[in-house]
């Protein structure tokens with residue numbers, strides 16, 4: 001059994017710097033709120049020497065898949081030549097994140113009208129969402145910087161993930177979530193992992209604003225996706241995806257958009273892979289939002305992607321109920337660089353797509369289902385051509401929001417909303433639980449009734 005991790009021959013340690021996405025200022029340190037000291041814009045991590053000697057990264061990364069070293073078992077740290085360097089491998093706080101499956105979705109492909117549809121299921125991460133890939137890197141660097149406390153504002157998944165990685169790394173964690181607006185599953189994860197959990201009487205945007213002020217006053221390290229270490233970890237999703245596709249880029253990658261960190265991270269990885277010659281062409285990266293939380297869509301439609309149009313966010317896909325996305329500028333840049341699209345989908349379209357992904361035996365949380373709903377629109381519009389290959393990024397696990405599923409199948413999801421009558425169209429997809437007397441006859445009758453539907 002190999003316990004010593006492998007490194008790529010000829011690859012330099014990954015020296016990195018912070019670069020402001022607004023004024024381009026380079027620095028070796030970042031302030032507590034991860035904003036540029038000159039202009040206040042967001043920072044990203046760059047690697048000045050990356051192109052000098054890349055070595056054979058593909059074979060190094062492949063070889064690590066048979067290693068038993070903790071950093072090699074991580075589907076994030078396995079790609080560490082494109083991550084900020086650690087002094088030694090033991091520093092990494094890891095739960096074996098990444099290593100997520102790429103599933104075929106043949107029925108959804110037929111429904112959407114594409115020949116082949118794949119889903120990269122980030123909901124199969126240790127805490128059930130894509131956040132783990134970023135959290136392993138950011139929590140590691142929080143501990144390395146000497147912090148005792150980490151904190152985040154969240155619609156639920158970030159807090160669950162942060163609480164888990166903090167606990168594994170011996171750190172304390174502070175969670176700020178909007179009261180009554182996140183799923184119990186996610187909230188209970190944070191509690192179970194020992195976070196100090198505050199339900200604030202505001203929305204996600206209010207929580208994030210407060211956190212930004214808090215980090216300037218208290219010695220806590222913020223782990224929202226404003227933190228560029230998070231995005232470095234999250235970008236490995238794209239590296240792993242391309243490795244799974246034998247480095248043949250798909251025509252399209254479709255992701256949900258909330259605070260817009262994930263689309264920015266995936267896009268950064270695509271550009272880096274292209275620049276390093278790991279892929280020969282760029283997939284188009286498209287972002288899909290819920291109609292009720294469509295800040296980026298409106299930013300493109302009403303301000304040509306140049307000025308953020310904030311919205312008051314309302315959607316049952318609570319993970320993406322965000323009206324003032326912090327990383328909008330990074331995401332706008334990525335959409336332009338990859339020539340991707342930005343589209344919105346209705347609550348009904350989300351519910352339908354979610355049930356369709358579930359019917360493939362895969363399942364995901366509502367926010368992830370916007371990808372399939374959005375793909376259908378992109379095909380209708382001719383943006384995705386009938387012969388093109390598409391990968392959907394499913395960001396969260398089915399078990400993250402069971403209330404949504406129960407409401408959908410019991411017919412309660414749209415009760416009392418303006419979508420109530422339109423939701424009738426989804427009636428045939430509902431499979432509510434059936435309460436029966438415990439007799440053979442009753443069960444056989446239920447079976448016969450089901451056979452006819």
Ligand code: F0G
Pocket residue numbers: 129131153154155156157158159225256257258259260261262263319320365367368395396
């Ligand atoms: N899908 C899921 C399941 C999410 O939890 C999130 C964001 C997104 C998509 C959107 O990703 O923000 O990078 O554009 N959840 C955050 C949270 C905001 O706090 O858990 P994004």
